Amino acid sequence: MILVTGATGKVGGHVLTRLREAGHQVRALSRDPDRADLPADVEVIAGSPAQVDSSAAALAGVDAAFVCLVGDVETQARGFAEAVRRVGGVRRLVLLSSSAVLHPVRHRIGDEHRAAEELIGAVAPHATLLRPGPFHTNSLWWAKSIREQGRVRCLVGNNPGAPLDPDDLAAVVVAALTSAEHARQRYELTGPEVLTSAEQVRTIAEVTGRELDFEVAAPAEVVAMFASITGDRPAAVTNVAALHSAQVPWGRTTDTIQRLLGRQPRTFRDWAAENAHLFK
Structure with missing residues (x-):
């Protein structure tokens, strides 16, 4: 039995599908099992990683667990780590972290994922830590404005990145x-090419046959926007500073996927062409 958290998310959904196709028994930890609408052959436990009791119930008897934390990452990691301790450990554990932990500019996102790595590592020193950068699917943040206005106002700057296909x-x-x-490996994962945000938008324009405008929102504007949503201005300041920094750790490619899977990772253009309808 393999436990998947975040089974309806952009990564967890693909993990669930791949495990089922390979014939594995899968259990999912879901905050809302009814809305999750998971396949009938998936055992579903109601709860979240932050809840020790439900996480412990989900971990009982599993051979391996995939841990994907969203929202308050550190709080969720703390709860899940306690659940791992309560059940006496898990043979294999894979934590979805972030390459933000490698950023030279200290910021809240990186700090939370760093704390999660430490909390999980304390109870599962054999855990595999995955540190991806941005995903191809992050460009879906722009889909509505592309469809309705033919433009992108980018909130994360125009620094280079090597986006990765969630699958x-x-x-x-x-x-x-x-x-x-x-076991005990730390993998930094990227796509096969480095692209700026503007270059990603240009690729979307080419595969959709549309002319698209691109501009970068000023950092001060982005800070104000994030702070108004979260109520946490200090976190907004550090996160935006890191995103707009020229020192982003995801601005280069790694060969990790090729080494582990024996093939090249999927390009952004291939992903965009397959999903062009989402931008039309």
């Missing part, structure tokens, strides 16, 4: 869940 990441997750050779 490529899911393939790595499944490999780590089903083989002991990935």
